[in-house]
Amino acid sequence: MSDASQAFRVPRDELERFMLAVLARAGADALSAEAVTRALVTASRMGTDSHGLRLLPHYIHALKGGRISGAPEMHFERRLPATGYLDAGDGFGHLAGYTAMEHAAAMADEVGVGAVAVGRSSHFGAAGCYALAAAERGLLGLAVCNSDPFVLLHQGSRPFHGTNPIAFAAPVEGENPFLLDMATSSIPWNRVQQYGAIGRELPDQVAADSAGGVTRIPAEVAALLPLGGSDFGFKGAGLGGMVEVLSSTLSGMLHGFRLLPMGGPDMTTPRGVGHFFLALRPDAFAPGDPFPEGMRRYLEDLRAQPGRGSARVMAPGDREWGCRARRDAEGIPLDSANQRAYAELAETLNVPALQPVV
């Protein structure tokens, strides 16, 4: 969806103002509201619209239902010098994520690596937010999370893993970080719905019908295929499994197949989502700290590669940083569905409506 088609755009600080107010009115404490706002605005600025402002109404619903605690007692225990466990107290996954990565980063500062498993958490938005938080501190960051089952196993016929994302970020001196943030399916579930709504066929090898056979017809889709499709989906499914092992088994949570559905109808019972975060100090490996210069040379070579036809080759994150600059200048777009949802939030929670760029 191109920004140009969306006339309603809001400045970043106005979006932040609105989100903070709405979250506070719905019962979130200051730390929770700030973390959710930070994550959603980060995603929306970068163009990750599936995990940006679109999710606010869902979170408010879960908060009001009681599934998510707006004033959680989060408890961090450092178990060993490089590891820890965060009990997120059924609070917002965004607060859990930023908190856990902060602990991982502090351990990395001290011993070179920090790894934190998080239990009793909830949906944390875009995994990239937390990897990015590490990179903004000069660290390599990895963030993974399980989610409810939409994706087939390789040669399976029933959804088992979630879209279980992997986010990895690395700092680049004087530039925006290297940032990979990917689901281990080819497409997200809401892409199926979007294509269905406009009567468009899906790409090949991304979705399956109820028997596990590949289909390109949105109405027939019962599950997503793992990245790699029917021939090479053992790779996407294996990566999804790695994410599952790191996020639910280390934290002692239920694995994705047994999670309560994100979409409800039960909005009262905490879901017990698990996450995993890793931070690494890049100067704690080879002597002489070759990392900054190595990243520079690598990205220079990468960006100089010739594209196919008129395409331009980009590093992971380049598209997102371009979008962020554009949206910081022009405002963040809301499509008509989001405009309606935000107007409703303003009315229901008695918060001044979102003011667009004029």
Next chain:
Amino acid sequence: MSDASQAFRVPRDELERFMLAVLARAGADALSAEAVTRALVTASRMGTDSHGLRLLPHYIHALKGGRISGAPEMHFERRLPATGYLDAGDGFGHLAGYTAMEHAAAMADEVGVGAVAVGRSSHFGAAGCYALAAAERGLLGLAVCNSDPFVLLHQGSRPFHGTNPIAFAAPVEGENPFLLDMATSSIPWNRVQQYGAIGRELPDQVAADSAGGVTRIPAEVAALLPLGGSDFGFKGAGLGGMVEVLSSTLSGMLHGFRLLPMGGPDMTTPRGVGHFFLALRPDAFAPGDPFPEGMRRYLEDLRAQPGRGSARVMAPGDREWGCRARRDAEGIPLDSANQRAYAELAETLNVPALQPVV
């Protein structure tokens, strides 16, 4: 290639005897010969034939040429409690890999996580060997390595990354580990050659011609596509980039695009391959050590999933453990090209010829 079509099979210990002797005669010291043999036999037993016994003649060639040192001075420095750097002294990547993972595991035992970057190394065979070594010690293991450029960037027209593998293993109580070992391309380069030799078309979306366009004709192939193909290759390319960042930039080595080609013709100059290894203690996160039971429940649910048609759903590694059991019972097959190459090694290096199962 099915085992049944290959009549020449050797027992595991006979293959080990032969490899150790050949490596010693070609100038490898005992530790190097043992590490190479361990890795190649591990891969061959599991059916990872692209990274098994097939590679021995190549390694002997590199050893005799001087590219690889058979008696390297490897030097490990623990930089911080959870990190270290192994200078592999231009020795075998297999010895570097096992040594580095051993150091990572020792640090994980002590502080919960150990991460080791390796520089001045060489091809290490199958990444899975080293992740497996961690899991055999009760740890989660991650192993990645860059390699010379065969794979396009997303929307690129020139090979840039190697097939940059990711291997991840997790221990499972009373069972073989969970083991993912995957290239970040869909297929390996030698698959193109195999298909070309038998006049078979490649699957769609796995390879490209010299302009970066998808082709299924082996003779036209100039590069591999990253996992995800032309639509979703930003995921495979991003994962390949993550591998590159971890293996070459942390270790201060040249990134894959600038590596000397594995295949020569220069067999005298060390290539300076980089690797990265991570080990995590699964009992160092959530209190009460829920990991073993969590893995058991996860794999039980996974293996109980219904397959598509008559297919069976498997966990990462299940296929390999099945193959290992079969080959341990029946012997490890050598195709005719490998039989010839092994006969030549026996003759050139004056080592008793490999004796097949009778």
